[in-house]
Amino acid sequence: MLLSLAQSALPIGISGVEKRFGGVSVLHDLSLDVAAGEFLTLLGPSGSGKTTLLMILAGFVRANAGSIKVGGEEIITMPPHKRNIGMVFQNYALFPHMNVFHNIAFPLKQRRVSAAETAERVERALDLVQLKGLGERRVDQLSGGQRQRVALARVIVFEPRIVLMDEPLSALDKSLREHMQIELRNLHRRLGMTTVYVTHDQREAITMSDRVAVMNAGRIEQIDQPEALYARPTTKFVAGFIGESSFIPVECRNDSVWYEDRKLRMAAAAPSAGRHLMVVRPEKLRVIDGVEQAGDVNALPAIVGDVIYQGDSFVCYATLKDGRQVTLRDYCRSDVLAKLPAPGEPITLGIDAQDVVLVADQ
Amino acid sequence: MSMENSLPISHRQRLWLYALGGLVMLFLIAPSVIIVIMSFSGSTLLEFPPQEWSLRWYESYFGSVEWRDATIVSVKVAVMTAIVATPLGTAAAYAINVGTLRLTGAINALLTASLIIPVILIGIGTFFLYARIGLNNTLTGLVIAHTVQALPLVVLTVLSGLRSYDMNQEKVARNLGAGRFSAFFQVTMPQISFSIVSGALFAFITSFDEVVVSLFISGGETTTLTRRMFNALRDQIDPTIAAISTCLIVLSIVLLSAAQLFGRER
Amino acid sequence: MSIAGLRDNDGRKSALNVHALRADAQRESLGLLALLSPGLVLVFAVIIVPIGWLFWLSLFDEAGQLSAANYARFFEQASYIKTFVTTFKVAFVVTGACVLFGYPLACMLSQLPRRAASICLIFVILPFWTSVLVRTYAWLVILQRKGLINSWLIDLGVISQPLPLANNFAGVVIGMTHIMLPFLVLPLYASMKTIDVDCLRAGMNLGASPAATFRQIFFPLSLPGLASGVVIVFVLCLGFFVTPALMGGGKVIMWAMRMEQTTSLYSNWGAGAALGVVLLGVTLALLGLFQRLLGARATGVWSQR
Numbered sequence: 001m002l003l004s005l006a007q008s009a010l011p012i013g014i015s016g017v018e019k020r021f022g023g024v025s026v027l028h029d030l031s032l033d034v035a036a037g038e039f040l041t042l043l044g045p046s047g048s049g050k051t052t053l054l055m056i057l058a059g060f061v062r063a064n065a066g067s068i069k070v071g072g073e074e075i076i077t078m079p080p081h082k083r084n085i086g087m088v089f090q091n092y093a094l095f096p097h098m099n100v101f102h103n104i105a106f107p108l109k110q111r112r113v114s115a116a117e118t119a120e121r122v123e124r125a126l127d128l129v130q131l132k133g134l135g136e137r138r139v140d141q142l143s144g145g146q147r148q149r150v151a152l153a154r155v156i157v158f159e160p161r162i163v164l165m166d167e168p169l170s171a172l173d174k175s176l177r178e179h180m181q182i183e184l185r186n187l188h189r190r191l192g193m194t195t196v197y198v199t200h201d202q203r204e205a206i207t208m209s210d211r212v213a214v215m216n217a218g219r220i221e222q223i224d225q226p227e228a229l230y231a232r233p234t235t236k237f238v239a240g241f242i243g244e245s246s247f248i249p250v251e252c253r254n255d256s257v258w259y260e261d262r263k264l265r266m267a268a269a270a271p272s273a274g275r276h277l278m279v280v281r282p283e284k285l286r287v288i289d290g291v292e293q294a295g296d297v298n299a300l301p302a303i304v305g306d307v308i309y310q311g312d313s314f315v316c317y318a319t320l321k322d323g324r325q326v327t328l329r330d331y332c333r334s335d336v337l338a339k340l341p342a343p344g345e346p347i348t349l350g351i352d353a354q355d356v357v358l359v360a361d362q
Numbered sequence: 363m364s365m366e367n368s369l370p371i372s373h374r375q376r377l378w379l380y381a382l383g384g385l386v387m388l389f390l391i392a393p394s395v396i397i398v399i400m401s402f403s404g405s406t407l408l409e410f411p412p413q414e415w416s417l418r419w420y421e422s423y424f425g426s427v428e429w430r431d432a433t434i435v436s437v438k439v440a441v442m443t444a445i446v447a448t449p450l451g452t453a454a455a456y457a458i459n460v461g462t463l464r465l466t467g468a469i470n471a472l473l474t475a476s477l478i479i480p481v482i483l484i485g486i487g488t489f490f491l492y493a494r495i496g497l498n499n500t501l502t503g504l505v506i507a508h509t510v511q512a513l514p515l516v517v518l519t520v521l522s523g524l525r526s527y528d529m530n531q532e533k534v535a536r537n538l539g540a541g542r543f544s545a546f547f548q549v550t551m552p553q554i555s556f557s558i559v560s561g562a563l564f565a566f567i568t569s570f571d572e573v574v575v576s577l578f579i580s581g582g583e584t585t586t587l588t589r590r591m592f593n594a595l596r597d598q599i600d601p602t603i604a605a606i607s608t609c610l611i612v613l614s615i616v617l618l619s620a621a622q623l624f625g626r627e628r
Numbered sequence: 629m630s631i632a633g634l635r636d637n638d639g640r641k642s643a644l645n646v647h648a649l650r651a652d653a654q655r656e657s658l659g660l661l662a663l664l665s666p667g668l669v670l671v672f673a674v675i676i677v678p679i680g681w682l683f684w685l686s687l688f689d690e691a692g693q694l695s696a697a698n699y700a701r702f703f704e705q706a707s708y709i710k711t712f713v714t715t716f717k718v719a720f721v722v723t724g725a726c727v728l729f730g731y732p733l734a735c736m737l738s739q740l741p742r743r744a745a746s747i748c749l750i751f752v753i754l755p756f757w758t759s760v761l762v763r764t765y766a767w768l769v770i771l772q773r774k775g776l777i778n779s780w781l782i783d784l785g786v787i788s789q790p791l792p793l794a795n796n797f798a799g800v801v802i803g804m805t806h807i808m809l810p811f812l813v814l815p816l817y818a819s820m821k822t823i824d825v826d827c828l829r830a831g832m833n834l835g836a837s838p839a840a841t842f843r844q845i846f847f848p849l850s851l852p853g854l855a856s857g858v859v860i861v862f863v864l865c866l867g868f869f870v871t872p873a874l875m876g877g878g879k880v881i882m883w884a885m886r887m888e889q890t891t892s893l894y895s896n897w898g899a900g901a902a903l904g905v906v907l908l909g910v911t912l913a914l915l916g917l918f919q920r921l922l923g924a925r926a927t928g929v930w931s932q933r
Contacts, residue, residue, distance in 0.1 A: 058537055089530050
């Protein structure tokens with residue numbers, strides 16, 4: 001049955017995966033567990049090793065060491081066609097010499113599924129990706145979005161244990177991409193297959209995933225739910241890669257954290273002694289009056305630089321006393337606009353104690 | 363002329379270039395044209411344009427047992443060469459294209475060696491080897507020697523086809539459950555069939571037109587057409603050869619256009 | 629810090645499945661090698677083994693004694709020296725003629741619109757795939773004493789005695805130029821096609837005249853293609869056999885003909901082999917030099933149609 005992938009969904013256990021190309025190491029002792037039915041995204045800049053990891057999962061790149069278990073079964077040396085792992089490629093790689101029907105029937109043909117059952121399952125897969133009735137179309141008659149759906153149908157039709165996707169939406173234009181993100185998300189909810197998704201687009205990762213693994217230089221920097229990843233990054237790289245951030249150097253002495261001569265108020269426990277960076281998100285900063293300086297707000301005196309109007313919001317660049325630049329963003333509500341600072345004006349910026357996030361200073 | 367490749371130089375300003383290029387093109391094509399026309403001459407004198415027309419040189423070609431036998435030998439050898447060289451070259455090109463093997467440079471050099479090594483050396487060497495193992499004047503010997511000559515052309519042609527083919531498609535096929543061989547035959551081969559067919563045609567022409575090696579290793583009953591032509595030309599200029607040449611030119615045109623047509627259909 | 633961490637990881641971890649993965653990689657390599665092996669074995673057996681054998685033979689004199697006599701002969705006998713001189717003379721003249729005729733043609737092809745270029749390209753490709761023998765025969769017919777050119781010129785009253793065009797140096801050069809020209813034009817055209825027209829536009833925009841644009845931008849950018857064409861033509865000329873044998877009239881003895889005579893006529897395998905070894909050495913040296921200098925492969929001409 002096509003709609004029962006949830007029952008066959010399996011967990012993936014990746015441990016100790018190493019990959020070197022020539023002498024260059026691209027994956028370092030990488031371990032990662034994906035729960036059954038989970039939508040996990042590998043997010044990172046190009047060259048971070050995310051696509052290599054996906055290729056190792058699919059069996060097209062051979063790791064130098066490591067173990068990949070699907071539902072407890074070791075598959076690291078299994079040939080790709082025996083893995084039962086479906087993969088959607090970046091450029092879809094539809095077979096141009098076959099029509100839509102035969103493209104989708106391809107995996108069933110390899111599994112010697114009877115003609116009648118093939119027809120039925122292809123029909124259902126087409127229905128699922130909203131391409132009903134397009135089976136006879138040639139591939140080159142399809143639009144980008146339709147090709148994407150055919151590639152997807154071709155994978156889900158054989159009910160793989162796991163679905164891998166390598167930047168499947170990167171070739172689509174922005175509005176179609178956003179539409180497909182939601183559609184893919186819904187399809188995953190409906191079918192419940194274990195999915196590993198690769199992208200370099202942080203917004204896409206945050207929108208779609210149950211969990212996101214941020215990769216950098218062949219390692220996983222942090223793996224967490226999207227909200228946690230944004231709110232509590234654990235490394236400077238994650239804080240910089242997901243959303244915008246300014247970094248303010250702080251120091252931890254005697255169980256309290258200091259920015260120059262000010263003691264920071266923070267909700268979380270103080271980290272180990274030494275130098276750290278405070279992650280400052282533009283929307284967590286606001287302009288405060290002297291009155292507000294008490295309580296759970298940290299005050300940072302600054303001089304206003306440029307103020308840039310962006311329609312729905314504005315961005316204000318301000319320079320702190322130590323010469324460091326921070327960014328503040330707020331929506332153009334009338335109360336905010338009334339107090340809009342002017343360039344050159346001294347102001348006090350406030351950040352709530354609960355919004356203070358520290359990462360190691362690398 | 364499209365905007366993309368137009369420069370602010372008019373065609374008129376380039377007239378001298380076109381004139382020069384046209385002359386060189388004339389130089390390239392004229393000999394073939396002249397031979398084709400002269401092959402229909404009715405005179406034993408090589409005059410151009412011919413005073414009278416006839417098919418006597420074609421009759422003399424097709425009527426001669428020697429020429430006919432030589433042609434049959436050449437066709438047989440060329441067909442066999444294409445049949446042997448095409449799969450071997452395709453397999454080799456595939457393996458090279460995967461690119462994970464070490465020593466790819468050395469393998470490439472070895473496979474394309476016959477394009478670079480002077481043919482005369484290959485001819486003498488092959489004759490010398492065949493003399494020891496009794497392959498001189500045999501069809502088998504000719505096919506083997508011609509296969510080695512044709513192999514690099516098949517490899518290079520198929521390789522260029524594979525390079526412009528999206529290997530992800532074969533990966534997808536394997537991901538969807540097809541083994542490596544099965545993926546190649548179901549997905550890759552239909553899409554590079556143009557290159558494979560071109561490679562086969564080149565292998566055929568290479569064998570059919572091969573002179574130097576055949577000069578050394580063919581003889582007696584297995585004398586190839588080119589060897590017989592070479593010997594005939596050493597003695598005298600027999601107009602029958604104009605008729606044979608015309609047939610060879612037509613063969614080249616037919617094979618090249620077959621390759622082109624096949625490519626356009628895809 | 630990250631380097632220390634890496635070393636620490638490698639040292640501590642007992643890596644998983646290393647042997648299984650290595651065995652798997654070897655299995656794949658063996659599979660690919662199996663695909664390559666029939667072709668490699670054939671080439672090895674028919675080309676490398678006999679040439680190695682001939683090389684071995686060239687080291688012995690006619691009495692079967694190990695000696696350098698076969699090579700020393702090249703410097704001692706005037707006939708050999710004459711052969712080498714003739715060969716290089718022909719190769720230089722033919723290569724020069726090919727550049728002279730080929731460059732404007734390639735230039736024109738690269739400037740023509742796509743459709744016209746592909747039609748004109750037929751004029752280059754058709755001869756390329758026509759038998760060398762056929763083309764040589766055609767030139768014999770055209771150039772010989774009672775051939776087309778001479779009879780036309782006599783009919784027109786330009787000359788009274790036929791010009792010696794065939795069976796001499798001129799005939800060999802004309803015939804070989806015709807045969808070699810596509811080998812120069814095809815790589816040259818391919819490299820000219822890759823020249824970005826915007827570079828030329830920029831040149832003109834910056835104030836260069838069309839002639840200056842050609843000289844300072846187009847020509848330098850076309851040089852790698854020209855070089856690869858020149859090298860392949862030169863190398864092929866050195867070992868060329870058919871045309872000089874048929875059109876040289878026994879007066880133009882080139883290297884390959886010398887080899888054929890030595891082995892077939894005089895059955896002196898050692899001497900013939902030595903000639904072959906030196907020819908191969910010169911050929912490979914030229915190609916190697918070219919590849920070192922320009923990093924390109926001269927076999928590229930065969931992969932274009």
